[in-house]
Amino acid sequence: MRRYLHLTSALGVTALGVVAMVLALQALALGSALAAPATTDIEAGVLGSSVPITAPLLVEGFEGSWPPDGWLLQQLAPSGLWSPTPDAAMVHSGSIAAIHPWGYGEADSWLVTSLVTPTPSSQLEFWQCERYSDPARHSVYISTGRQDPKYGDFILLGEVSPPPEDKSWEAIPPLSLAAYAGKPVFLAFRYEGTKGDDWAIDDVTVTTGLSAVASTPVLVNATTTFTATIAADRDADFTWNLGDGTTKAGVVVTHTYTAPGAYTAIVTATNASSQVVADTRVVAWAQVFLPLAVRQ
Numbered sequence: 001m002r003r004y005l006h007l008t009s010a011l012g013v014t015a016l017g018v019v020a021m022v023l024a025l026q027a028l029a030l031g032s033a034l035a036a037p038a039t040t041d042i043e044a045g046v047l048g049s050s051v052p053i054t055a056p057l058l059v060e061g062f063e064g065s066w067p068p069d070g071w072l073l074q075q076l077a078p079s080g081l082w083s084p085t086p087d088a089a090m091v092h093s094g095s096i097a098a099i100h101p102w103g104y105g106e107a108d109s110w111l112v113t114s115l116v117t118p119t120p121s122s123q124l125e126f127w128q129c130e131r132y133s134d135p136a137r138h139s140v141y142i143s144t145g146r147q148d149p150k151y152g153d154f155i156l157l158g159e160v161s162p163p164p165e166d167k168s169w170e171a172i173p174p175l176s177l178a179a180y181a182g183k184p185v186f187l188a189f190r191y192e193g194t195k196g197d198d199w200a201i202d203d204v205t206v207t208t209g210l211s212a213v214a215s216t217p218v219l220v221n222a223t224t225t226f227t228a229t230i231a232a233d234r235d236a237d238f239t240w241n242l243g244d245g246t247t248k249a250g251v252v253v254t255h256t257y258t259a260p261g262a263y264t265a266i267v268t269a270t271n272a273s274s275q276v277v278a279d280t281r282v283v284a285w286a287q288v289f290l291p292l293a294v295r296q
């Protein structure tokens, strides 16, 4: 009933008897339906020249120039440096990975990506491998300011625990970039410590996709706004099925539900090379104003 109390407060009334919210039983049963939208990729093929809607925003396997185009290396302590390695045990795919070798000096070494602008569904994913037993601190940082960490614009995005076994490769748990949607950012792999270990990374990816979000609260006989978001260069058209028989077109659409209940709004994004579907579930609440006699 937390939502009931919240809405009552929002309407500026103090007694629960003044305004009653009538909720559909179905809506109560589906109270958890306000969770994050799900995305389903139903088709991906090459039908034209457009970039597929779900094509990653950044992919780096370290097979080309070093550092990769637009990337930056920085040392903020006397020792240590990220470098490319052809050591097969420390490569995940292809023939090269990025590695920070162990050493006896103090290291604070940064490997910074090129600029990338996440979407609400973007995640940072990469593979890692660790060798030798004295792990340094491994972490990922993010900057909405300058690329060079010496200016202090980076903040911690997540600590990275070593894999459970020496020289085993693992995919790190993806790090969400949703909080940075629409903002150009730099991501950085930071190695800190003395002595320490070998830390290799490979196949760095910033994912993207389609997301659907509804404005809140959703009230019967009031306007609700639905917004679809994808990466900037996907050149897509959007169609919506709003769950009550209504269909609309556009990246942003508005709709007024006329009956309380739970609805699933589905958006389909289509461009010349792909089609992707995402949905968001909403609960439409009815407001019933009681007669004056009941209020007293």
Ligand SMILES: [Ca+2]
Binding pocket: 061, 062, 063, 091, 092, 093, 094, 095, 096, 097, 202, 203
């Ligand atoms: Ca590689």
